[in-house]
Amino acid sequence: MFEYKPFEMHAHTLHSDGTFTADELCRACKAWELAGVLLTDHNTLSAYDELSPELERETLPVIHGIEWTTFYGHLLVIGADKYVDWRLATPDNIDTYTTQIQQANGAVGIAHPCAPGSPFCTGCHWDFNIKDWRQVNYIEVWSGPFPLLEPYNEPGFQWWTDLLNKGHRLAASSGRDWHGPDEGEPQHMPATYLGLARGEVNTLTAREALRAGRVYVTGGPEISLSLTQEGRRFGLGDTAKAGEAEISVTLDNTARISQWAGFGIKARRLDLVQNGAPVMSIPLNGDKRETVQKDISLWPGWLRLEVMGDYLGKADQLLAFTSPVYVEERYM
């Protein structure tokens, strides 16, 4: 029913401070073997005037977005039916505007939350005081190419984990924050996979995947994860019951391999993490396609998968991770 496909989730053109034309961006994303790109220019939608059905057919579909580039944080707004004014947001009224964006059918993501802010990059650090987390759908926990080398991604990933532990339902994404054509050395560019209804790539299906939490991030292999409990199957973003379940994970080490083979990536083990703590480690044998099935006890809270392995000559690195499957109490 849902097919996962790879996206770039954060990109700019010369309609803000990028150097890509929309045409160049689409062609660059196609070359990275992506299925779609989320266009998120700073505070403007004018790049969409450059798009045409012919360009998108020839390259890839463009998901409509904007990066709300405010003084107190950057918000990725996806698929909103109308413009909501970014200039009115202050640290204590942000819930008003995230609610307005949701009412306009937009999905809401927080970009690079732990990047240094003013005076280095005003708004790049998240300084808003959110009270109503239901209006936020996801957090961009990996930002930039080579995200493991970017120091601010580590506290960003931890912040997401802490928010999950407080009971908030939040997916996670990566975004290159891509501003222009690559020059020089090859760049490692993780992809965010979205679980799309019927596999269709468009703004509506991408937005619904983000809202539902059908999202995972990988710098290497493709992931397929499902839980089976009492005859029912659960995927990312779904809610299972506390108790026994069977988890099935498949890793495909061949998908888009030309985009990541040059960075010394090799998946070595799967870690299942419940409520922030690893509960099971499963070694991998390195097959091109590998499926593991295990029984697992689910505790109320959340569960995610982390793929660990080699990266740029270092062992035990985080190569990929999923958004959570949630687990609720079982009431008698």
Add this chain to the structure above:
Amino acid sequence: MTVLDTVLTITPKDDKTNVAVPFTLAEDADRLEITCDFSPKEIGDEGLARQAALANIGRYVPRYQLPLYKEQLAGGLILVNHLTLSLDQGENYLGCAHRHAPRQTHLISQAHSSPGFKRCRPAAGSYRAVINVHSITSPQVRYHLVVRAFREGEKDV
């Protein structure tokens, strides 16, 4: 015709605010030309830049990462004043030029608008140029804003 020609002084008190500059177009036009020019862009005073950086980095960086960032800052630091321009036609947001150059010229017309802005006919009515003051680190910034309106064939309105 020159619709607006004004010089504003932006100071650190305006940091993280939007400074609205309203103007009125008395007659329909075919093209608006908006030029903004501010200085300084870069903070030339290295001591001031370093002081601003070190005073703030601890807000953003976990303690265990501070040495890493301080090392990066010691390797050279250029802080900038960052101001962008957004534009409203009546109640409609026309867009924003979120770019870093301190001197920019933007055109608004039905056939073509500069990157960042919607294409639209500059009809008579009220407008608002909004200076988005993302970051001010220098003691002040001089901001020169000029709006001109043109009819077809480059004839001034």
